[in-house]
Structure formats: C-alpha cells, structure tokens
Amino acid sequence: MAAEVEGVPVAALERHAEVAERVEEANWRYYVLDSPTASDAQYDAWMRELQRLEDEHPSLRTPDSPTQKVGAPLSSGFTSVAHLQRMESLDNAFNADEVVSWQARAERLAERDPAPYLCELKIDGLAIALVYEKGHLVRGVTRGDGRVGDDVTANVRTIADVPQRLTGDGVPDLVEVRGEVYMPVEGFERFNEQLVEAGRQQVANPRNAAAGSLRMKDPRDTAQRPLRMIVHGVGKWEGTLMPPSQSQIYERLREFGLPVSDLYKVVDDLEGINGFIEFYREHRHDPAYEIDGVVVKVDRVELQRNLGSTSRAPRWAIAYKYPPEEVNTRLLDIQVGVGRTGRVTPYGVMEPIVVAGSTVERATLHNASEVVRKGVRIGDMVVLRKAGDVIPEILKPVEELRDGTEREFTMPTHCPECGTELAYEKEGDADLRCPNARACPAQLRERIFFAAGRKAFDVEGLGYVAATALTQPLPPQEPLIRTEADLFDLTAEQLLPIRSVVRDPDTGLPKIDPETGDPKVVSFFANQSGELSKNAEKMLHELEKAKVKDDRPVARVLVALSIRHVGPPTARALAAEFRSIDAIASASEEELAAVEGVGPRVAAAIHDWFEVDWHREIVDRWKAAGVRMEDEPPSDQLPQTLAGLTFVVTGTLAAFTRDEAGAVLTSRGGKVASSVSKKTSFVVAGENAGSKLDKAAKLGVPVLDESGLQMLLTRGPEAAADVVVKQGE
CATH class of the missing domain: 1.10.150.20 (5' to 3' exonuclease, C-terminal subdomain)
Incomplete structure (x- = not known):
C-alpha cells in the first residue's frame, strides 16, 4: 500500500507541490517581471494537472493553490510578520576612544582576546531579512521594530541580486539572512532625472528611494527601480553546520548565490580596525552606494554567542559613524508648519544645496527657542548638516558673511491656518501648539493623512492630496470630513464635485502652478469624464477593507x-x-x-x-x-498559568534565545519586562547575566536558571519556586 499523509498519497502531494511551484514561478515571470519562460500551452497543461489532482484529492485545494488565485499577486499587503530571531540594532561609536572602549569591554566579557575582527561598510539602506526554506525564498521582511516587520516578499523577489533559490553544497534546511536593500548612487541620479522628466517631485536621497520602492503596492513598479542588496549576516540556520566565523559565513553565503560585499576585511587588532575606518573616511564616496560608517564585528561565532546582546544591540559588534557632512547655503525664509497634535514647528527654506548625496531645500529648526539659541536670521548664510545623513538640520549662521540685510524671525502668535492664538500646553513646554484641535484644518488634514498611513489603517488611495481635498475643499464647498468620525461614511456622490488646493506633504503649504503663479488646484476624485476616478474607487474600497481586515487589529x-x-x-x-x-x-x-x-x-x-x-x-x-474595535482571543491559546507574573530574561540560554524565552512566557500569560524592579516576579538568568542579576539580588527577586525555566513552563510557578537559585550563590 502506498504511503499516505492524511489520506493523500505522498506521490500526489509531492507532484502537486512541484507543479504549483512551477505555476507560481511562471505567474511571477509573466505578470511581474514581464519575462515569461513557459509557453501558454505548457502553463495550461500545468493548471489542468493541478485541477485534476485537486479533484481527486480535495484536501489539496487550499486558498494558497494557484487554482484558487486569479493571475499572480500584483500588490503587497504588507502584513506584519514575526522575525525568526530578533533583528537587533547596533550601538554606535563616534571616535577612536569609543572603539577602544568597546574592544576592551568585549575582551573583558569574553575573558579572552576577541580578535580577529571583521570590518565592513555600513550601507545607508533599508534593513531586510530573507528566509529560505529548503533553498527556496519564502519570505522577505523589513526590520520593523526588530521583532515584527512588514512582509515585502513580492517586492523583494523583483531585486535582481536576490536569488529565488540557493545553489551549491550544504544549503541549510532553513536560513534567515539579513542585509541591506539600497539604491546605487548612479541609479538614484537616473531615477530622480526620470521623476523630473515625468513632472514629479524628486526623492531626497537613495535610502528614501530604496525604502519607498520596496514598499510600493505593485511589485511591477518596484521591478522598475534600480534596487540592489548586500547580505551582511544571518539569523536562524538549521539543517547544516554553520561556519565558525563571520567571514567564513560570508564565503558560504556567496557560494549559495547570495550578494555579499567584497569590501570587507578581517583584521587582527585595533590598529587594523582604525586603518580600515580611516581609509574609508577618505574614500567615503568610492563605493557604488552611500555609506554612513563602518561596522566592526567579532569574527568568531562562538565568541559572538558568548558575548550575547543587551536589550537592543549585540555586544560583539559596533557601528563607527562618520561625522555628518556639512555645507553652507542661504536661508531664504523661516516658516512654520502645524502637525497633527497641534505642534507648531519652524523650518528653514533655503537655496537648494546638495549635501550627503541629496538635494536639500528645507531643514528643521525644532522650535522658537532653538531659533533664538542658534541665532539664525532670515537671509543668513547658514551651516547645514544632515544629521545621520538623513535629517537636514540648520546648525548655525556664518556671522562673518552678514551684510546687514538679514532680519530676525518672529514666531507667529496665531495658527497660520485657523487663526487660533497659539499657546504652550503647560508651563515649561518648548513647543507652541494650536489648541484648536477639533477645527484646525491643518491638524485635521494631518490626522486624516496619518490615520490612512501604514502604521494605522493603511488605506491605499488616501494620500496627502486626498486628505487635503476631504478636509479643505475650495469654497463654497463644505469639507466632507469635519472630524475623523466622518472617515468611514464617505460616498461616491459626495466625492465627485470636490476640488482642492494641492499642498506639500512636508510643509502643508500650497503648491504653486508654475504657469499661472496661482495655487495648484485639482479635482482629485473625478476623472475627465466626470466619473469617479480609479484612485477614488480604490480609496473607498480600501476604507471598507480597513474596517475588518485581519492585519488591522x-x-x-x-x-x-x-x-x-x-x-x-x-x-x-x-x-x-x-x-x-x-x-x-x-x-x-x-x-x-x-x-x-x-x-x-x-x-x-x-x-x-x-x-x-x-x-x-x-x-x-x-x-x-463597522470598524473592528476588539481583537479575537487566540484560538490556540495555551493555559495561562503565568498570568499576573512579570519576568525579566537576561544572559545567554542554551535552549532559547532571549526572544524565544520571552515568547514562551507571554504565550502562557506572563509579561516580559526589560528591567528588574520590585514588581518583577522572576528573573530568568543564563550565562553572563550581568547587572540585572545583581539588581535581582539587591531587591530580593527570585532567580531561575534554565532548568528552573523549564520547570516553570511545565509545572507552573509553584513548582519553579522550589528550584529558585539562592541569592548570593
């Protein structure tokens, strides 16, 4: 009798999986990459075979089967996905002394020389994790908050550097690789030129261009962008032996067909680290991509594990950050913008200048006190810095270049959009606010735009222009949205007549038509035939979906x-x-x-x-x-034996990562905190537990080792109390 799995012959299961993969690949190449590799006849034959197998074995007809889909997935839903292991940040060093301190601490914690070190360039891109199962790419996830990221698999598949299937010997059964998606400087310049030719606004820098491209709704659009990727680490690795060093991991990943940089170097000591840092300080613009520093890692994996991590960063790596680039430019004006919580923020409008590889026209001045403290005046030549090579900031005026035409900035006393008198929310506040939260058009516009954004309802089609049109149409029309309460009551009939001034999403100021000199006006929701536009239809459809969609908890x-x-x-x-x-x-x-x-x-x-x-x-x-206001309890919820208890996990555990230990505790109702206090019920301590163990002893908090954790999970807190590690031992 042939082997079966839940009543389906293994041969049928394997054939169905094989043919389904071929169809998915064909769909991808045809619909997204526009480079079909299978004839129509071959494609039809595969689909017929799938249909036959599913008719014979109905359990194979799942929602994921190609027979249950129309064409190929052409847009990413950006659902939230948990990382297999937490994606940590890096601690930063800004001078040689801080690198020396990091190395000394690593040596002390490791109780041995942590050399050799691997030095590599810190790419200014978007962090991404790729998951391969049995050599096949199954998922691409952004960093997110380190624990959960956005599923951008559809868009990642369009990047030429990313292999759909790993090759070579020794491919792990499961491997999660981490890297950086970026846009090369040359490609970014061409991309911006194309935007200008199309009459669209340029993107500020390559990193923003890469991030925006990777989060586009239609992967065919992403495929048109010059995105690249470099892999610089691994998370999970199962099924084969992981190489013993970071540099050997890189060589193995390269053998698998993954894009690994050639611009790294293994060095023996601090002199080698400093030499690498200084070389790329002088040759910062030599690589094809933007960098903002150098990353130094302990090369041996065994020592990486021994050194472990803090609550946010590995102890075995550090990022040396180069000083931000600074330039001089003319401050033409100081204006203010009003945010969604009423905060009124001054910003500088400058003569456009290229700094750190991108053109900058506006820069923050934070608040009125900062304008006074920095002593800048309208008309000044100012020093502009891109802090972290991302956020433009005005540092100071070049006073020697003043000619007497400069003038002081006066912070407005009333909201520039609703006329309400500005005020501090409480004594001692640094920020003036517009208190007219309900009726201020600027605040309402910003709140609606934010509510439709990716962090909230993620409503495609409700961008900044649409939010403006909904909240501030041209007189005598009345706003369709007076507060957020109106958001889900919109109808097509209401949208059709609305006309609105186009506003800049960065400043909220009206955009000017270059031909007439007047504010630019659009009929955003109607097409030239007077019917509802595709964008408007999409917006109404997305608003309906946003009420109950599973990834809108x-x-x-x-x-x-x-x-x-x-x-x-x-x-x-x-x-x-x-x-x-x-x-x-x-x-x-x-x-x-x-x-x-x-x-x-x-x-x-x-x-x-x-x-x-x-x-x-x-x-x-x-x-x-109909907006869902309550989360459903998990259908597979474990017994909540740890409800009401708070845990702190510290040190290196053998059977769990800290994230995994935290997950099993919370799955049973416990809470996991980052610091020890009198409210802590138990501290779970592995090797090299450090200061948290000392604080537990000081406060008398019970401490469990790994065997105690296992006892806690299997038999509950009462049993675990019997195996508490005695304080002071």
Whole structure:
C-alpha cells in the first residue's frame, strides 16, 4: 500500500507541490517581471494537472493553490510578520576612544582576546531579512521594530541580486539572512532625472528611494527601480553546520548565490580596525552606494554567542559613524508648519544645496527657542548638516558673511491656518501648539493623512492630496470630513464635485502652478469624464477593507486615533492587555500606567483623550460603521498559568534565545519586562547575566536558571519556586 499523509498519497502531494511551484514561478515571470519562460500551452497543461489532482484529492485545494488565485499577486499587503530571531540594532561609536572602549569591554566579557575582527561598510539602506526554506525564498521582511516587520516578499523577489533559490553544497534546511536593500548612487541620479522628466517631485536621497520602492503596492513598479542588496549576516540556520566565523559565513553565503560585499576585511587588532575606518573616511564616496560608517564585528561565532546582546544591540559588534557632512547655503525664509497634535514647528527654506548625496531645500529648526539659541536670521548664510545623513538640520549662521540685510524671525502668535492664538500646553513646554484641535484644518488634514498611513489603517488611495481635498475643499464647498468620525461614511456622490488646493506633504503649504503663479488646484476624485476616478474607487474600497481586515487589529485603530504619545509599540502593549478600545477607554489611569511601556504620562494622555466628547464620537461612529474595535482571543491559546507574573530574561540560554524565552512566557500569560524592579516576579538568568542579576539580588527577586525555566513552563510557578537559585550563590 502506498504511503499516505492524511489520506493523500505522498506521490500526489509531492507532484502537486512541484507543479504549483512551477505555476507560481511562471505567474511571477509573466505578470511581474514581464519575462515569461513557459509557453501558454505548457502553463495550461500545468493548471489542468493541478485541477485534476485537486479533484481527486480535495484536501489539496487550499486558498494558497494557484487554482484558487486569479493571475499572480500584483500588490503587497504588507502584513506584519514575526522575525525568526530578533533583528537587533547596533550601538554606535563616534571616535577612536569609543572603539577602544568597546574592544576592551568585549575582551573583558569574553575573558579572552576577541580578535580577529571583521570590518565592513555600513550601507545607508533599508534593513531586510530573507528566509529560505529548503533553498527556496519564502519570505522577505523589513526590520520593523526588530521583532515584527512588514512582509515585502513580492517586492523583494523583483531585486535582481536576490536569488529565488540557493545553489551549491550544504544549503541549510532553513536560513534567515539579513542585509541591506539600497539604491546605487548612479541609479538614484537616473531615477530622480526620470521623476523630473515625468513632472514629479524628486526623492531626497537613495535610502528614501530604496525604502519607498520596496514598499510600493505593485511589485511591477518596484521591478522598475534600480534596487540592489548586500547580505551582511544571518539569523536562524538549521539543517547544516554553520561556519565558525563571520567571514567564513560570508564565503558560504556567496557560494549559495547570495550578494555579499567584497569590501570587507578581517583584521587582527585595533590598529587594523582604525586603518580600515580611516581609509574609508577618505574614500567615503568610492563605493557604488552611500555609506554612513563602518561596522566592526567579532569574527568568531562562538565568541559572538558568548558575548550575547543587551536589550537592543549585540555586544560583539559596533557601528563607527562618520561625522555628518556639512555645507553652507542661504536661508531664504523661516516658516512654520502645524502637525497633527497641534505642534507648531519652524523650518528653514533655503537655496537648494546638495549635501550627503541629496538635494536639500528645507531643514528643521525644532522650535522658537532653538531659533533664538542658534541665532539664525532670515537671509543668513547658514551651516547645514544632515544629521545621520538623513535629517537636514540648520546648525548655525556664518556671522562673518552678514551684510546687514538679514532680519530676525518672529514666531507667529496665531495658527497660520485657523487663526487660533497659539499657546504652550503647560508651563515649561518648548513647543507652541494650536489648541484648536477639533477645527484646525491643518491638524485635521494631518490626522486624516496619518490615520490612512501604514502604521494605522493603511488605506491605499488616501494620500496627502486626498486628505487635503476631504478636509479643505475650495469654497463654497463644505469639507466632507469635519472630524475623523466622518472617515468611514464617505460616498461616491459626495466625492465627485470636490476640488482642492494641492499642498506639500512636508510643509502643508500650497503648491504653486508654475504657469499661472496661482495655487495648484485639482479635482482629485473625478476623472475627465466626470466619473469617479480609479484612485477614488480604490480609496473607498480600501476604507471598507480597513474596517475588518485581519492585519488591522485594535492596535492599529488605537494608533489611528492620534492620541499623543501613543505610537505602534504602546498601542500593541495596550491592545495585548485590554483587547478592545472600549476596555482601554474605561480603564483608570492607574490601570493604564501599569501596562509595560506606558507609565503615568502616557496613561494621563490616553485617559484625557477619551474624556473629550468629540473624541468619543469618533470611536462611536467608527464602531457604527463597522470598524473592528476588539481583537479575537487566540484560538490556540495555551493555559495561562503565568498570568499576573512579570519576568525579566537576561544572559545567554542554551535552549532559547532571549526572544524565544520571552515568547514562551507571554504565550502562557506572563509579561516580559526589560528591567528588574520590585514588581518583577522572576528573573530568568543564563550565562553572563550581568547587572540585572545583581539588581535581582539587591531587591530580593527570585532567580531561575534554565532548568528552573523549564520547570516553570511545565509545572507552573509553584513548582519553579522550589528550584529558585539562592541569592548570593
């Protein structure tokens, strides 16, 4: 009798998987890459074979089968995906002394010489993790918050450097590789030239261009962008023996067909590290891509594991950051913009200047006090820096070049868009705010734009121009959206007549038509035939989807409400604790503050927000429109034996990474904190536990070793209490 799996012959399972893969590859090459490799006849034959196999074995007809899809996936949904291992950040060094301190600490913790070191360039791109199973690319995920990122697999597949299948000997059963997606400087310049030719706004720098390209909804658009990738590390590696050093891992990855840089060097000591840093300080613009520093790593994997990580960064690596590039340019004006929480921010408008590889016309001045402190005047020649090579900042004036025509900036006393008198929210604040939160058109526009963004409802078609048109149409038309409460009640009939001034998403100021000199006006929601435009149809469709789509949980609804201090991490923590908007709204400040990562200040802001009548109306109207306001409990929830207990995990464990240990604790109802306090129930300590173990001893917090953790998971906290490591031992 032939072997079967759940009633399906193994031969049929294997053939179905093989043919399905061929069809998916053919779809990809035909629809996205525009380079078909299979004839229509061959494609039809494969589809017929799949249909026959599924007719004979209905359990093979899953939603993932090509027979259940129309064509190929042409847009990415950007669902949230957990990394197999946490993607950490790097600690930074800004001078030679800090590199010496890092090396000395690594030597002390390792109790041996950590040399040799691997030095490589720090590419200014977008961090990405690629997962290969049995050699096949199955997932591409952005860094996100290090634990969860965006699934951009569809777009990653269009990058020529990224192999769809690994080659060579010894390919692991499962491997997660980390790297940087970037746009080469030359490709970026051509890309910007094409944007200008098309009458579109240029992108500020290669990193922004790469990030935007990787997050495009249609992967065919991504395929047109000159994206590249370089791999610089691994996460999970299962099924074969991992090489013993970082440099040997790189050589193995290169053998697999992955893009690994040639511009790295293994050195024996600090002199070698400093030599590499100084060489690329002088040759910073030699590589084909932008860099902002050098990364130094302990080369031996065994020592990397022994050194472990802090709460955010590995102890075995450090990023040496080059000083930001600085240039001089003329400050033409100082203007102010109003944000979604009412904050009024001055910014400089300058003669366009290229700095760190990109053209800059505007730069932040933070607040009125900073303008005074820096002593800049309108008309000054100023020193401009791109802090971190990303955010333009005005540092100071060049006073020697003043000719007397410069003039002081005066911070406005009233909101530039609604006329309300500006005020500090409380004594001692640095930022002036417009208190007219409900009716200020600038704040409403920014909140609607934010609510439609990727961190919240992710509504395709509701960009900055659409948000402006919905909140500030041309008179005598009335705004369709007066508060966020109206967002999900829009109809096609309402949209058709709306005309609006186009505004710059960076400043909120009207864009000027170069031919007439007047503000640029668009009929955004209607096409030339007077019918609803494709963008408008898409927006209405996306608004419907946003109400209940699985990747729009309560945390995203909470973010969309624009409560001060409540970003995605805080929203996720609140949603995990309370599960519904109603429960959050009715919680006391004390209950809110008790949530990990919230605290009294944020709790007060949340509590105060829900006390406002028109805020509660937003929630009620969204609920009435069908927006999901409560998360479903997990269907496979484990017994919550650790509910009410708080844990801190520190040191290196043999059977778990720290993330994995945290995950198993939270899956049973426990909370995992980053620091030890009197509220900590247990500290789980592995090798090289460090200062957290000392603090546990000082506070009398029970400490479990790895065997105690296993006891805790299998038999509960009472049993684990019997194997607590005695303090002082």
